[in-house]
Amino acid sequence: MRITILATLLLAAATAHAAPLEWRGISLSSAEWGEKLPFPGVYGKDYVYPSVASTAYYQAKGMNLMRVGFRWERLQPTLMGELDATELGRLREFVDGTTARGLHVLLDPHNYAAYKEVHVGKPEVPIAAFADFWRRLALQFKDNPKVQFGLVNEPRNMPTETWADAAQAAVDAIRATGAKNLITLPGNGYTGAWSWFESKWYGTPNAEVMGRVRDPLDHMVFEVHQYFDKDGSGTNAECVSPSIGVERLQRFTAWLKANKKRAILGELGGGANAVCEQAVNGALMHLQANADVWAGWLWWAGGPTWGDYFLSLEPGADGKDKPQMRWLQPFLREAR
Template sequence: MHSTLLSLAAIAGTVTAFPAQPEQRAAAAGVQFVGVNVAGFDFGCSIQGACDLTKIVPPIQGAALGSADGAGQMQHFVKDDGMNIFRLPVGWQYLVNNKVGGTLDSNNFQKYDQLVQSCLKTGAYCMLDVHNYARWNGQIIGQGGPSNSQFTNLWSQLASKYGSSEKVIFGIMNEPHDVPDIDKWADTVQEAVTAIRAVAKSNMIALPGNDWTSAQAMPTKSGPALLKVKNPDGSTDNLIIDVHKYLDSDNSGTHTECVTDNISSAFQPLATWLKQNNRKALLSETGGGNTDSCKKYLCQQLDFINKNSDVFLGYIGWSAGSFQANTYELSEVPTKNGNSWADSSLVKACLVRKSS
């Protein structure tokens, strides 16, 4: 989301919850993937790609910096709600301990790997997400900031660690924005794909565009450039268009009320474009407050995506993980009582796949 830099401040926010309205529940999922983000390793990362490592709150029990039960959350979402994908945001600086172009830091990576392994143990697909907005400390990758080779070195290492698991999805970059040259950015994405494919031959790779990976902007702005990105063999197999879309008044994902279902403005045009180009997309971030308006509009949006599962692989809500369930504005954090978990009202209304 656009306001990840405010993660710690957002924990102290307020949210108004309303009873779930059964008639607002999204239709039975026709898409392959439904899940949530499990945030925490991205806390402290700003939209300028600067990450304050003291603000990280790992969603792993017993961690030195936090004790959110990310493993338990994911187990619940799979067992009780029928979910089958989780996106695991992490700051680039955290993975390499602030050394651009460096090797994975053994201590930090071991903690992140705990979350990845907990995800894989559920049987779900696990999407790695470098949450840096196409930047390192304010400088754009391949366009005045870190070189493409420094960035692809990171992905070579991650692909070497996880390429043997077909259920790991490589999310190249979270929400690039204000990137001056989309063609140069597509070149950066291409180099990342080539580096990943050197060791991970068939895993899904999510390709991010500019404009915060906006689903609305993709067909006309970033999409034409990203269509040029190919596997080394010239195919586009398992190269997925990565998109985000929120439903509040300014598409920032910072308000508890929703005002649109995004269908006519974003997802219908995107579906048409995907069909025309024989491509598929994954909505890896979407969500809203636990409010009546968001239950209404999010369920409508997801119904449309389900009905167009020929081009949409699925959707991943924002967010569970280390946020506080009762105070974060867009909380999808389940709460535990004894041996059972209770979902947020928005998750109950629109994201749960199993009937209770």
């Protein structure tokens, strides 16, 4: 059933009085950039890390989780080798400074389950190498309970069974270090909520495979992404309809309930127009109405180098909020 504009507005008003979800935040993107240039690129020119100071804006709005993207290859230049001290220092500076502010940080190797464009599970990039990377990274951050481990951004171009095996190996490697941090587990095929049951273009559906991945501490949530444009890519400013936010999440929500799992909506966004506003509101209201299985959400995106990107929440040079920030305010805690 489609949500009318009036119903959407009434529900949005009611949501303002509901308890927000545990995690509300944003993906700060920039440290993973420059992958198409001669690699690893020049720091400060081809890619940068967001500043700790820049998180104050989002914290003041009521966000409590910052997802920071980076490249596996820059952090570990040789498979099975030591982490690069300089690159680790840049990441640690952001993580330590941001968590010291009271925020949580979700680590995001923004690699699509590949290393130098070769996907995990191929002979050149064995599953053991992915597990080794996470063992090393977990050792660096396991003593900070405000750090969360996102296994990788949007696995793709691989059998779902291979990705599930790789994810399990990474989870096991993380826990073997003694780390108790929250882990977020994406699905195959860009981890779309709307394609969780898809069987046409990425192999066995996530719904049939990903539930077998186990965390011995049971401190793991699924991470799905969802956009509301025609192809679900998030590359178009126009959304399909006011109700598309709810429609693309409902079936995955039912899967979570049936399988007694929880999830975080790791990416969502929409262009600054009335239809997308209603779609985003509908999606976030759906999450809050199903807080038993939804742990939170993150907007895509923010970061220092987006310019006039239509999904960026970074305030302009004049300090004014982007229109989408107004949409999110009913779903955030009161600024402190």
